[in-house]
Amino acid sequence: MQYVILDLEWNNVYGRKIHGFINEIIEIGAVKLNGRLEEVDTFSSFIRPSIGKRLRGSVKKLTNITNDDVQGGEPFTYVFSTLRKWIGSEPTVLLSWGNGDIRVLIENYKYLNGITYIPFLSNYVDLQPFVQRKLQTDKGQQIGLSRAAELLGIDADAYSHHRALADSELSAECFRKVFDFDDLQEYVQTCGTDFYAKLAFKPHPISNIRNPLIDKKQLAYQCPKCGVNAVRRTEWKYSNRFFRAVFECPTCHTQTKVSVRFMRMYDHIDVKKTAAEIVPQQAE
């Protein structure tokens, strides 16, 4: 088993073919580790843009990549067929920090090569949740690569940020710090049809209270002081992703504003529920 940790830099450009904006890959960096996590080789290349010719100012500023750099690169198809050969035929787990790079890679393959899958991708691990679980940071809050490195005691300043090879090496260093073969297996995703469908899926909130996917139990509220079911006093109103209603406890008469959000994820519904007691205004 080998591990390939990949990082991409991209430029947001207008793509005529799709009548919209696309993140065109301009640089790739990758590190290859063997099963003992020793660095075997690195891969680094600029990609000559073919969708948008000029780099955005923000991209130049963030990455220090110049128009001359990318003009000196090779075309997308050439670079990625070289990468494919470089990865080789050994069983490989591909990793990246966050799945944004994989989404962009899929977009670029589709736009530039007309294919909807990535030929060298069979097993994938999103490093970010894997590292974050080891760090025991809040699951709902995604942390950046340099922050994770810092928490792991890695000197992130030794790497030049937002450059593909340096970021892939920094990611590899984070991976080494938290690596555990058995724990990793839970994070390995097989890249079949489901994998692509899941990546393409855009989570969205449910806005109709009668949607059968809503778990009715979540629309009840129990008074925390009395432990009895409170009575809903207003209709559910939907605003800013949440259903909101006022509940009143039949015992202590406390009124509470309850807000529930049902987020439709690819394979489940994510529920967030908050309650705020309404404090009666004191008469002067």
Ligand SMILES: [Zn+2]
């Ligand atoms: Zn009560």
